[in-house]
Amino acid sequence: MRRLRGYTKAAIVLLVLAALFIVVIASRQTFGEDNALGRAAGKIIAAVQAPPSYAGRFLSEKFERLIEAESLANENEKLREQIRTLENELIRNKLSAAELEELKKLSEALEYADLSEKYSSVTADVVALDSSNGFNIFTINAGTDRGVSVDSVIISGDGLVGRVMSAGADWAKVISIIDESNRVGFQVFRDTSWLGVCSGDGDALKGYMLDGDALVMEGDRLITSGIGGVYPEGIPVGKVTKVEWTHESPLKTIEIEPYADFNNIRRVTALT
Protein backbone atom coordinates (compact mmCIF):
# COMPACT_ATOMS: atom_id res chain seq x y z
CA MET A 1 0.00 0.00 0.00
CA ARG A 2 2.85 2.37 0.95
CA ARG A 3 4.60 1.53 -2.30
CA LEU A 4 1.41 2.33 -4.23
CA ARG A 5 1.14 5.66 -2.40
CA GLY A 6 4.70 6.45 -3.44
CA TYR A 7 3.81 5.82 -7.08
CA THR A 8 0.73 8.04 -6.77
CA LYS A 9 2.88 10.93 -5.52
CA ALA A 10 5.33 10.45 -8.37
CA ALA A 11 2.45 10.31 -10.87
CA ILE A 12 1.03 13.60 -9.52
CA VAL A 13 4.43 15.30 -9.80
CA LEU A 14 4.82 14.01 -13.37
CA LEU A 15 1.32 15.20 -14.29
CA VAL A 16 2.04 18.67 -12.86
CA LEU A 17 5.35 18.76 -14.76
CA ALA A 18 3.63 17.76 -18.01
CA ALA A 19 0.96 20.43 -17.50
CA LEU A 20 3.62 23.06 -16.80
CA PHE A 21 5.56 22.12 -19.94
CA ILE A 22 2.36 22.51 -21.98
CA VAL A 23 1.91 25.97 -20.41
CA VAL A 24 5.53 26.88 -21.28
CA ILE A 25 5.12 25.76 -24.91
CA ALA A 26 1.76 27.53 -25.27
CA SER A 27 3.25 30.66 -23.72
CA ARG A 28 6.20 30.58 -26.11
CA GLN A 29 3.93 30.10 -29.13
CA THR A 30 1.68 33.00 -28.16
CA PHE A 31 4.49 35.28 -26.89
CA GLY A 32 3.68 38.95 -27.42
CA GLU A 33 0.10 38.23 -28.46
CA ASP A 34 -2.72 39.83 -26.56
CA ASN A 35 -4.82 37.22 -24.76
CA ALA A 36 -7.46 37.31 -22.04
CA LEU A 37 -5.45 35.32 -19.47
CA GLY A 38 -2.39 37.54 -19.83
CA ARG A 39 -4.49 40.70 -19.63
CA ALA A 40 -6.33 39.54 -16.50
CA ALA A 41 -3.15 38.34 -14.77
CA GLY A 42 -1.29 41.52 -15.61
CA LYS A 43 -4.11 43.67 -14.29
CA ILE A 44 -4.32 41.80 -10.97
CA ILE A 45 -0.55 41.73 -10.52
CA ALA A 46 -0.15 45.43 -11.32
CA ALA A 47 -2.88 46.25 -8.78
CA VAL A 48 -1.34 44.00 -6.10
CA GLN A 49 2.19 45.29 -6.62
CA ALA A 50 1.37 48.98 -6.72
CA PRO A 51 0.96 49.56 -2.91
CA PRO A 52 4.23 47.81 -1.84
CA SER A 53 6.00 49.52 -4.71
CA TYR A 54 4.84 52.94 -3.53
CA ALA A 55 5.73 51.96 0.04
CA GLY A 56 9.22 50.96 -1.10
CA ARG A 57 9.67 54.18 -2.97
CA PHE A 58 8.50 56.16 0.04
CA LEU A 59 10.85 54.29 2.40
CA SER A 60 13.85 54.55 0.11
CA GLU A 61 13.27 58.25 -0.41
CA LYS A 62 13.10 58.77 3.35
CA PHE A 63 16.23 56.72 3.82
CA GLU A 64 18.11 58.76 1.24
CA ARG A 65 16.99 61.94 2.91
CA LEU A 66 18.31 60.68 6.21
CA ILE A 67 21.71 59.97 4.75
CA GLU A 68 22.02 63.23 2.91
CA ALA A 69 20.90 66.54 4.27
CA GLU A 70 17.53 67.49 2.83
CA SER A 71 18.74 70.76 1.40
CA LEU A 72 21.63 69.04 -0.36
CA ALA A 73 19.27 66.51 -1.89
CA ASN A 74 16.98 69.23 -3.19
CA GLU A 75 19.88 71.22 -4.58
CA ASN A 76 21.29 68.10 -6.17
CA GLU A 77 17.96 67.30 -7.82
CA LYS A 78 17.77 70.84 -9.22
CA LEU A 79 21.30 70.62 -10.57
CA ARG A 80 20.66 67.23 -12.13
CA GLU A 81 17.54 68.56 -13.80
CA GLN A 82 19.58 71.45 -15.19
CA ILE A 83 22.26 69.07 -16.46
CA ARG A 84 19.65 66.89 -18.15
CA THR A 85 18.08 69.88 -19.86
CA LEU A 86 21.46 71.22 -20.95
CA GLU A 87 22.64 67.83 -22.17
CA ASN A 88 19.50 67.30 -24.20
CA GLU A 89 19.82 70.81 -25.59
CA LEU A 90 23.47 70.19 -26.41
CA ILE A 91 22.63 66.96 -28.20
CA ARG A 92 19.92 68.66 -30.21
CA ASN A 93 22.18 71.61 -31.05
CA LYS A 94 25.08 69.38 -31.97
CA LEU A 95 22.91 67.21 -34.18
CA SER A 96 21.26 70.17 -35.83
CA ALA A 97 24.43 72.20 -36.30
CA ALA A 98 26.66 69.47 -37.63
CA GLU A 99 24.16 67.66 -39.70
CA LEU A 100 21.58 70.22 -40.62
CA GLU A 101 22.46 70.28 -44.28
CA GLU A 102 22.72 66.55 -44.51
CA LEU A 103 19.50 66.01 -42.61
CA LYS A 104 17.69 68.46 -44.84
CA LYS A 105 18.72 66.43 -47.84
CA LEU A 106 17.97 63.12 -46.19
CA SER A 107 14.92 64.07 -44.15
CA GLU A 108 12.48 62.58 -46.58
CA ALA A 109 14.33 59.31 -46.88
CA LEU A 110 15.11 58.94 -43.19
CA GLU A 111 11.91 60.57 -41.86
CA TYR A 112 14.10 62.29 -39.29
CA ALA A 113 12.31 64.36 -36.68
CA ASP A 114 12.97 65.64 -33.18
CA LEU A 115 11.74 63.22 -30.46
CA SER A 116 9.23 65.72 -29.12
CA GLU A 117 7.87 66.25 -32.62
CA LYS A 118 7.66 62.61 -33.59
CA TYR A 119 6.68 61.00 -30.29
CA SER A 120 4.31 61.79 -27.52
CA SER A 121 5.39 60.77 -24.03
CA VAL A 122 3.62 58.89 -21.24
CA THR A 123 4.99 58.98 -17.70
CA ALA A 124 4.68 55.76 -15.68
CA ASP A 125 5.79 54.31 -12.35
CA VAL A 126 7.83 51.12 -12.03
CA VAL A 127 5.61 48.76 -10.00
CA ALA A 128 7.70 45.57 -10.10
CA LEU A 129 11.31 44.76 -10.90
CA ASP A 130 13.21 41.47 -11.01
CA SER A 131 16.92 41.38 -10.20
CA SER A 132 17.10 37.73 -9.14
CA ASN A 133 17.03 35.99 -12.50
CA GLY A 134 19.19 36.82 -15.47
CA PHE A 135 16.44 38.74 -17.22
CA ASN A 136 16.33 42.44 -16.53
CA ILE A 137 12.60 42.93 -16.81
CA PHE A 138 10.34 45.36 -14.97
CA THR A 139 6.65 46.24 -15.04
CA ILE A 140 5.23 49.74 -15.41
CA ASN A 141 1.70 50.95 -14.69
CA ALA A 142 0.92 52.28 -18.18
CA GLY A 143 -0.30 50.19 -21.08
CA THR A 144 -2.23 50.17 -24.31
CA ASP A 145 -4.94 52.40 -22.79
CA ARG A 146 -2.39 55.23 -22.78
CA GLY A 147 -0.78 54.35 -26.07
CA VAL A 148 2.09 52.19 -24.84
CA SER A 149 2.63 49.21 -27.14
CA VAL A 150 5.23 46.54 -27.92
CA ASP A 151 8.59 48.15 -28.83
CA SER A 152 7.69 51.51 -27.28
CA VAL A 153 10.96 53.08 -26.14
CA ILE A 154 11.37 53.68 -22.41
CA ILE A 155 13.59 56.48 -21.12
CA SER A 156 14.27 58.01 -17.72
CA GLY A 157 15.51 61.46 -16.83
CA ASP A 158 19.07 60.10 -17.11
CA GLY A 159 18.87 58.32 -20.44
CA LEU A 160 17.76 55.23 -22.33
CA VAL A 161 16.20 52.46 -20.21
CA GLY A 162 14.77 49.84 -22.56
CA ARG A 163 11.81 48.86 -24.70
CA VAL A 164 8.39 47.36 -24.09
CA MET A 165 8.24 43.61 -24.80
CA SER A 166 4.57 43.03 -23.96
CA ALA A 167 1.71 45.28 -22.93
CA GLY A 168 -1.78 45.02 -21.47
CA ALA A 169 -4.44 47.64 -20.89
CA ASP A 170 -2.77 49.37 -17.93
CA TRP A 171 0.57 47.61 -17.61
CA ALA A 172 3.60 46.87 -19.74
CA LYS A 173 6.64 44.63 -19.32
CA VAL A 174 9.89 46.39 -20.18
CA ILE A 175 13.18 44.71 -21.00
CA SER A 176 16.04 46.99 -20.04
CA ILE A 177 19.11 47.71 -22.16
CA ILE A 178 21.37 45.93 -19.65
CA ASP A 179 19.78 42.60 -20.64
CA GLU A 180 21.95 40.65 -23.04
CA SER A 181 19.10 40.10 -25.49
CA ASN A 182 18.69 43.84 -26.05
CA ARG A 183 20.89 45.45 -28.72
CA VAL A 184 21.25 49.18 -29.14
CA GLY A 185 22.87 51.02 -32.05
CA PHE A 186 24.86 54.00 -30.80
CA GLN A 187 27.01 56.87 -32.02
CA VAL A 188 29.76 58.70 -30.21
CA PHE A 189 28.59 62.15 -29.22
CA ARG A 190 32.02 63.68 -29.93
CA ASP A 191 31.93 62.50 -33.52
CA THR A 192 28.57 61.17 -34.67
CA SER A 193 30.12 59.38 -37.64
CA TRP A 194 31.58 56.79 -35.24
CA LEU A 195 28.91 54.14 -34.95
CA GLY A 196 28.66 50.98 -32.88
CA VAL A 197 26.39 48.37 -31.39
CA CYS A 198 26.10 47.45 -27.71
CA SER A 199 24.19 44.94 -25.63
CA GLY A 200 23.59 44.32 -21.95
CA ASP A 201 26.06 42.68 -19.63
CA GLY A 202 23.79 42.22 -16.61
CA ASP A 203 24.78 45.43 -14.85
CA ALA A 204 26.46 47.44 -17.60
CA LEU A 205 26.82 47.47 -21.40
CA LYS A 206 29.39 46.00 -23.74
CA GLY A 207 29.74 46.90 -27.38
CA TYR A 208 31.93 47.31 -30.39
CA MET A 209 32.65 49.99 -32.93
CA LEU A 210 31.65 49.30 -36.52
CA ASP A 211 34.67 51.23 -37.72
CA GLY A 212 37.95 49.94 -36.28
CA ASP A 213 39.58 53.35 -36.90
CA ALA A 214 37.09 55.21 -34.70
CA LEU A 215 39.09 57.08 -32.06
CA VAL A 216 36.70 56.40 -29.20
CA MET A 217 38.18 56.86 -25.73
CA GLU A 218 37.28 56.54 -22.06
CA GLY A 219 34.77 59.15 -20.95
CA ASP A 220 33.17 59.53 -24.38
CA ARG A 221 29.43 59.94 -24.21
CA LEU A 222 27.24 57.75 -26.37
CA ILE A 223 23.81 58.46 -27.80
CA THR A 224 21.48 56.26 -29.82
CA SER A 225 22.15 56.22 -33.55
CA GLY A 226 18.64 55.33 -34.68
CA ILE A 227 20.00 52.38 -36.64
CA GLY A 228 17.89 49.28 -36.15
CA GLY A 229 14.60 51.09 -36.08
CA VAL A 230 13.64 50.51 -32.44
CA TYR A 231 15.44 53.34 -30.65
CA PRO A 232 15.21 56.83 -32.17
CA GLU A 233 18.35 58.90 -32.65
CA GLY A 234 19.68 61.19 -29.94
CA ILE A 235 18.81 59.48 -26.65
CA PRO A 236 21.75 59.39 -24.15
CA VAL A 237 22.90 55.80 -23.59
CA GLY A 238 25.97 55.94 -21.35
CA LYS A 239 29.62 56.77 -20.90
CA VAL A 240 32.58 54.73 -22.19
CA THR A 241 34.56 53.25 -19.28
CA LYS A 242 37.00 50.99 -21.14
CA VAL A 243 38.28 50.61 -24.68
CA GLU A 244 39.95 47.40 -25.87
CA TRP A 245 41.58 46.72 -29.16
CA THR A 246 43.72 43.74 -30.09
CA HIS A 247 45.50 42.78 -33.30
CA GLU A 248 43.56 39.51 -33.43
CA SER A 249 40.21 41.22 -33.70
CA PRO A 250 39.42 43.90 -36.27
CA LEU A 251 36.73 45.32 -33.97
CA LYS A 252 37.33 47.79 -31.17
CA THR A 253 35.36 46.66 -28.12
CA ILE A 254 34.16 49.01 -25.41
CA GLU A 255 32.55 48.87 -22.00
CA ILE A 256 29.84 51.36 -21.20
CA GLU A 257 28.37 52.58 -17.95
CA PRO A 258 24.69 53.35 -18.61
CA TYR A 259 23.35 56.71 -17.49
CA ALA A 260 20.18 55.16 -16.04
CA ASP A 261 20.44 53.69 -12.54
CA PHE A 262 18.66 50.36 -12.99
CA ASN A 263 18.58 49.39 -9.30
CA ASN A 264 16.92 52.60 -8.33
CA ILE A 265 14.59 53.18 -11.23
CA ARG A 266 11.22 54.50 -10.09
CA ARG A 267 9.63 56.61 -12.77
CA VAL A 268 10.04 56.35 -16.53
CA THR A 269 8.73 57.88 -19.73
CA ALA A 270 7.41 55.84 -22.63
CA LEU A 271 7.73 57.29 -26.11
CA THR A 272 4.55 56.39 -27.96
Place this chain on the structure above:
Amino acid sequence: MKYRYAFLIFFAAFTLQSTLIRYIAVRNVAPNLLLCLVAVFSFLYEDYYGMIMGVIFGIIWDLSLGLYAGVTSVAFLAAALTASFLKRYWNHEHALPAFFASLLGTAAYVLVFWLIYKLAGVPHSAIYILKRQPVFFAYNAIFSIVFHWIFARSVIRHRMDKRYKGVFEPAKNFRL
Protein backbone atom coordinates in the same frame (compact mmCIF):
# COMPACT_ATOMS: atom_id res chain seq x y z
CA MET B 1 1.52 24.98 9.62
CA LYS B 2 -1.61 25.38 7.59
CA TYR B 3 -1.55 25.92 3.85
CA ARG B 4 -3.18 29.32 4.16
CA TYR B 5 -0.33 30.52 6.40
CA ALA B 6 2.19 29.16 3.93
CA PHE B 7 0.34 31.04 1.18
CA LEU B 8 0.53 34.28 3.15
CA ILE B 9 4.27 33.82 3.78
CA PHE B 10 4.89 33.20 0.08
CA PHE B 11 2.70 36.14 -0.86
CA ALA B 12 4.70 38.44 1.44
CA ALA B 13 7.92 37.12 -0.10
CA PHE B 14 6.50 37.68 -3.59
CA THR B 15 5.63 41.32 -2.93
CA LEU B 16 9.00 41.95 -1.29
CA GLN B 17 10.79 40.22 -4.15
CA SER B 18 9.16 42.32 -6.84
CA THR B 19 9.42 45.66 -5.06
CA LEU B 20 11.92 46.22 -2.26
CA ILE B 21 14.52 43.51 -2.74
CA ARG B 22 16.21 45.42 -5.58
CA TYR B 23 17.57 47.89 -3.04
CA ILE B 24 19.95 45.22 -1.70
CA ALA B 25 21.08 44.00 -5.14
CA VAL B 26 24.83 43.63 -5.65
CA ARG B 27 25.94 44.19 -9.25
CA ASN B 28 22.27 43.97 -10.17
CA VAL B 29 21.91 40.50 -8.60
CA ALA B 30 19.40 40.08 -5.80
CA PRO B 31 18.42 36.99 -3.78
CA ASN B 32 15.33 35.02 -4.76
CA LEU B 33 13.21 34.90 -1.61
CA LEU B 34 10.63 32.59 -3.19
CA LEU B 35 13.34 30.09 -4.11
CA CYS B 36 14.77 30.23 -0.58
CA LEU B 37 11.31 29.55 0.86
CA VAL B 38 10.69 26.69 -1.58
CA ALA B 39 14.01 25.05 -0.63
CA VAL B 40 13.64 25.58 3.13
CA PHE B 41 9.98 24.49 3.29
CA SER B 42 10.69 21.38 1.21
CA PHE B 43 13.69 20.52 3.40
CA LEU B 44 11.96 21.27 6.70
CA TYR B 45 8.37 20.10 6.42
CA GLU B 46 6.85 16.73 5.65
CA ASP B 47 3.95 18.41 3.83
CA TYR B 48 4.18 19.75 0.29
CA TYR B 49 4.19 23.47 1.07
CA GLY B 50 7.33 24.13 -0.94
CA MET B 51 6.21 22.27 -4.05
CA ILE B 52 2.64 23.54 -4.16
CA MET B 53 3.44 27.17 -3.34
CA GLY B 54 6.44 27.03 -5.69
CA VAL B 55 4.24 25.98 -8.61
CA ILE B 56 1.55 28.58 -7.82
CA PHE B 57 3.89 31.52 -7.24
CA GLY B 58 6.15 30.44 -10.10
CA ILE B 59 3.26 30.89 -12.52
CA ILE B 60 2.32 34.25 -10.97
CA TRP B 61 5.96 35.36 -11.13
CA ASP B 62 6.25 34.42 -14.80
CA LEU B 63 3.03 36.23 -15.69
CA SER B 64 4.29 39.24 -13.80
CA LEU B 65 7.97 39.43 -14.75
CA GLY B 66 8.94 36.42 -16.84
CA LEU B 67 9.29 35.80 -20.54
CA TYR B 68 7.25 32.59 -20.76
CA ALA B 69 4.69 31.33 -18.24
CA GLY B 70 5.52 28.12 -16.40
CA VAL B 71 9.33 28.12 -16.53
CA THR B 72 9.82 29.40 -12.98
CA SER B 73 7.25 26.87 -11.71
CA VAL B 74 9.18 23.97 -13.25
CA ALA B 75 12.44 25.36 -11.83
CA PHE B 76 10.89 25.77 -8.35
CA LEU B 77 9.57 22.21 -8.59
CA ALA B 78 13.10 21.00 -9.37
CA ALA B 79 14.45 22.87 -6.33
CA ALA B 80 11.66 21.49 -4.11
CA LEU B 81 12.26 17.90 -5.30
CA THR B 82 16.01 18.26 -4.67
CA ALA B 83 15.46 19.56 -1.13
CA SER B 84 12.82 16.88 -0.40
CA PHE B 85 15.19 14.18 -1.62
CA LEU B 86 18.03 15.49 0.60
CA LYS B 87 15.69 15.56 3.61
CA ARG B 88 15.57 11.75 3.52
CA TYR B 89 19.31 11.48 4.15
CA TRP B 90 20.25 14.66 5.99
CA ASN B 91 19.16 15.96 9.36
CA HIS B 92 16.71 18.72 8.53
CA GLU B 93 16.83 20.22 12.03
CA HIS B 94 20.34 21.59 11.76
CA ALA B 95 21.41 24.69 9.90
CA LEU B 96 24.42 23.20 8.11
CA PRO B 97 22.51 20.55 6.13
CA ALA B 98 19.89 23.23 5.40
CA PHE B 99 22.67 25.45 4.03
CA PHE B 100 23.87 22.74 1.64
CA ALA B 101 20.31 21.78 0.72
CA SER B 102 19.60 25.40 -0.23
CA LEU B 103 22.77 25.51 -2.34
CA LEU B 104 21.82 22.32 -4.17
CA GLY B 105 18.22 23.51 -4.51
CA THR B 106 19.49 26.76 -6.04
CA ALA B 107 21.72 24.77 -8.39
CA ALA B 108 18.75 22.65 -9.53
CA TYR B 109 16.68 25.80 -10.01
CA VAL B 110 19.34 27.61 -12.06
CA LEU B 111 20.04 24.53 -14.18
CA VAL B 112 16.40 23.83 -15.02
CA PHE B 113 15.51 27.51 -15.45
CA TRP B 114 18.25 28.24 -17.98
CA LEU B 115 17.97 24.85 -19.69
CA ILE B 116 14.32 25.51 -20.53
CA TYR B 117 15.03 29.08 -21.63
CA LYS B 118 17.96 27.96 -23.79
CA LEU B 119 15.73 25.29 -25.38
CA ALA B 120 13.14 28.02 -25.96
CA GLY B 121 15.82 30.01 -27.80
CA VAL B 122 16.84 32.94 -25.59
CA PRO B 123 20.12 34.50 -26.79
CA HIS B 124 21.83 34.81 -23.39
CA SER B 125 25.35 33.40 -23.34
CA ALA B 126 26.82 30.97 -20.79
CA ILE B 127 29.24 33.65 -19.52
CA TYR B 128 26.37 36.07 -18.93
CA ILE B 129 24.47 33.41 -16.98
CA LEU B 130 27.43 32.05 -14.99
CA LYS B 131 28.90 35.36 -13.88
CA ARG B 132 25.73 36.15 -11.89
CA GLN B 133 25.74 32.87 -10.00
CA PRO B 134 28.35 33.38 -7.22
CA VAL B 135 26.46 36.38 -5.79
CA PHE B 136 23.11 34.68 -6.39
CA PHE B 137 24.18 31.48 -4.59
CA ALA B 138 25.75 33.38 -1.68
CA TYR B 139 22.70 35.59 -1.22
CA ASN B 140 20.30 32.64 -1.40
CA ALA B 141 22.33 30.64 1.12
CA ILE B 142 22.25 33.53 3.60
CA PHE B 143 18.50 34.02 3.27
CA SER B 144 17.86 30.26 3.43
CA ILE B 145 19.74 30.04 6.73
CA VAL B 146 17.66 32.92 8.10
CA PHE B 147 14.42 31.30 6.92
CA HIS B 148 15.51 27.94 8.36
CA TRP B 149 16.24 29.57 11.70
CA ILE B 150 12.79 31.21 11.70
CA PHE B 151 10.67 28.26 10.53
CA ALA B 152 12.60 25.48 12.27
CA ARG B 153 11.01 26.70 15.53
CA SER B 154 7.65 25.29 14.47
CA VAL B 155 9.18 21.93 13.49
CA ILE B 156 11.71 21.34 16.28
CA ARG B 157 9.81 21.23 19.55
CA HIS B 158 12.65 21.62 22.04
CA ARG B 159 15.43 23.30 20.15
CA MET B 160 16.69 25.09 23.27
CA ASP B 161 16.89 21.83 25.21
CA LYS B 162 20.48 21.17 26.31
CA ARG B 163 20.32 17.56 25.13
CA TYR B 164 19.28 18.79 21.67
CA LYS B 165 22.16 21.27 21.74
CA GLY B 166 24.55 18.43 22.54
CA VAL B 167 25.49 19.53 26.10
CA PHE B 168 26.01 16.49 28.29
CA GLU B 169 25.16 16.85 31.95
CA PRO B 170 24.85 13.78 34.25
CA ALA B 171 21.61 13.40 36.18
CA LYS B 172 21.88 15.00 39.64
CA ASN B 173 20.13 12.35 41.73
CA PHE B 174 21.67 9.40 40.01
CA ARG B 175 22.43 6.46 42.32
CA LEU B 176 23.85 3.08 41.56
